[in-house]
Amino acid sequence: MVLKLTIFFCTIFFIKKVLALYEHEKLVQEKVCFDRIEKIVENQYKTIHLTCNWQKFVDYGNKNSNNKIQNCNETELIFHQFDFYLPFSDPKYVTLKKDLFKNFRVQSLSMKSLNLAKIEENAFEKESFKHIVFMDLSSNKLQKINTNIFKNLEVLEKLNLSNNKIALTENNFQHLKSLKSLDLSGNQLQYIHPNVFNSLNRLEYLDLSNNNLEKVDACTLSKINTNPITLRFVPPIILMNNNPIDCDCNIFYLNRVLKYRLNLTCSTPKYYKGKEFIDLKNEDPSSTCKYKTIIIFGLLICACCCCCKNISKSNRILELKNTLRIKNEQSVNNGYYTQIPTKNDHSNLIIS
Ligand SMILES: *[C@@H]1O[C@H](CO)[C@@H](O)[C@H](O)[C@H]1NC(C)=O
Ligand SMILES: *[C@@H]1O[C@H](CO)[C@@H](O)[C@H](O)[C@H]1NC(C)=O
Ligand SMILES: *[C@@H]1O[C@H](CO)[C@@H](O)[C@H](O)[C@H]1NC(C)=O
Numbered sequence: 001m002v003l004k005l006t007i008f009f010c011t012i013f014f015i016k017k018v019l020a021l022y023e024h025e026k027l028v029q030e031k032v033c034f035d036r037i038e039k040i041v042e043n044q045y046k047t048i049h050l051t052c053n054w055q056k057f058v059d060y061g062n063k064n065s066n067n068k069i070q071n072c073n074e075t076e077l078i079f080h081q082f083d084f085y086l087p088f089s090d091p092k093y094v095t096l097k098k099d100l101f102k103n104f105r106v107q108s109l110s111m112k113s114l115n116l117a118k119i120e121e122n123a124f125e126k127e128s129f130k131h132i133v134f135m136d137l138s139s140n141k142l143q144k145i146n147t148n149i150f151k152n153l154e155v156l157e158k159l160n161l162s163n164n165k166i167a168l169t170e171n172n173f174q175h176l177k178s179l180k181s182l183d184l185s186g187n188q189l190q191y192i193h194p195n196v197f198n199s200l201n202r203l204e205y206l207d208l209s210n211n212n213l214e215k216v217d218a219c220t221l222s223k224i225n226t227n228p229i230t231l232r233f234v235p236p237i238i239l240m241n242n243n244p245i246d247c248d249c250n251i252f253y254l255n256r257v258l259k260y261r262l263n264l265t266c267s268t269p270k271y272y273k274g275k276e277f278i279d280l281k282n283e284d285p286s287s288t289c290k291y292k293t294i295i296i297f298g299l300l301i302c303a304c305c306c307c308c309k310n311i312s313k314s315n316r317i318l319e320l321k322n323t324l325r326i327k328n329e330q331s332v333n334n335g336y337y338t339q340i341p342t343k344n345d346h347s348n349l350i351i352s
């Protein structure tokens with residue numbers, strides 16, 4: 001009996017392992033995907049490129065949902081690169097559901113032009129997506145992105161969200177600590193929350209072109225790369241063509257002080273209308289800029305003066321107190337009596 005059980009469990013274990021390793025072959029056999037093994041490193045680390053029919057993949061996932069396979073042994077890493085094609089307007093296929101990638105280690109995911117309208121909260125779960133470096137969700141119908149959707153993608157380097165209708169929330173990108181390239185073009189963005197880019201301090205490329213942005217806040221964008229070395233040698237590229245952009249001090253500040261490479265055409269003020277910023281970058285900024293700079297500098301100088309004054313004042317007071325104390329002690333020691341003189345006190349007796 002014990003022997004039978006052992007054999008049974010061993011067989012199950014073995015089958016599970018084999019299934020996990022060859023899950024992609026099943027997909028291929030069932031004509032859900034075509035595959036290509038991209039690379040084998042030391043006979044262990046494989047990259048399997050799967051080009052799949054989106055509809056069939058969803059159906060396959062639903063069919064096999066009760067048959068989830070354990071993740072592979074960490075030392076036998078197999079990565080999957082997914083490329084989907086064929087959109088369907090059937091509502092069944094416009095939501096990216098959780099657990100769909102449960103059996104895979106996704107390294108790259110390309111889901112462009114699939115009519116996707118929704119991504120479920122846990123669609124990119126940690127076990128399957130902790131190795132992902134590339135994600136393309138462009139040209140879909142995504143609108144709202146839940147705050148936590150990208151929370152497991154800590155090694156993601158490239159994210160393409162272009163040509164959707166995404167409205168960003170403050171914390172959308174807060175876990176994407178490795179992100180180098182972000183494409184948000186063509187999303188009808190009018191406003192960007194000042195904290196959206198706070199965690200993206202490795203970003204080298206940001207595409208905000210083809211939106212409805214009028215104002216660019218220097219503080220919002222100054223967070224995107226905080227490493228002084230990369231800032232100096234590889235300053236971030238920011239594309240903002242085709243926006244009704246106001247070329248105010250913020251833009252000049254980003255270019256002159258932070259050295260960002262900006263690509264945009266100015267809409268306002270009038271005298272810069274229609275001009276490429278690249279041709280203006282050595283221009284004298286508008287008078288409002290000078291005015292603002294003067295005010296800021298003025299305030300800074302005032303604050304400094306106040307501080308210095310306070311310090312020297314408190315130092316002087318301390319010194320005075322010290323001398324008086326020493327004097328006092330000396331006088332007491334010598335049997336003298338000294339009174340600290342106060343203002344309007346004409347009776348300050350010093351008996352000697
Ligand atoms: C994973 O696989 C390696 C080699 O294939 C093996 O040495 C190791 O014991 C395995 N670990 C587990 C937890 O199965
Ligand atoms: C993002 O996707 C769009 C449309 O698929 C493509 O034109 C664009 O080049 C991509 N952006 C990047 C940075 O690769
Ligand atoms: C910058 O904009 C110009 C014109 O709008 C365009 O020709 C050029 O390719 C853009 N540069 C980059 C890096 O996209």
Ligand SMILES: *[C@@H]1O[C@H](CO)[C@@H](O)[C@H](O)[C@H]1NC(C)=O
Pocket residue numbers: 303306307310
């Ligand atoms: C200067 O000192 C006073 C009290 O001694 C304090 O109330 C004030 O905040 C200080 N000002 C600055 C700028 O530190």
